[in-house]
Amino acid sequence: MLEHFFQCPYCWEEISMLIDTSISKQTYIEDCEVCCNPIEVSPQFRNNQLLAFEANGLSQ
Secondary structure, three states: OEEEEEEOOOOOOEEEEEEOOOOOEOOEEEEOOOOOOEEEEEEEEEOOEEEEEEEEEOOO
C-alpha cells in the first residue's frame, strides 16, 4: 500500500488516499475526506512504483 497526497478537484484541500500498489492499472471512485464529493482516481504502477496519478471530479 502507498499513501498518496493530492489536491481535491472540488475544494482544493490536500488529501491522501491509500492505494494498492499490486494492481498495475486501476480506476475507482472515492469521496473526498474534506468536502465528501466523489473523485475518480486513476493510479498506474509498474514494479510497485507510481507512474501516473489522476484525480478528477465527476460531472454533475
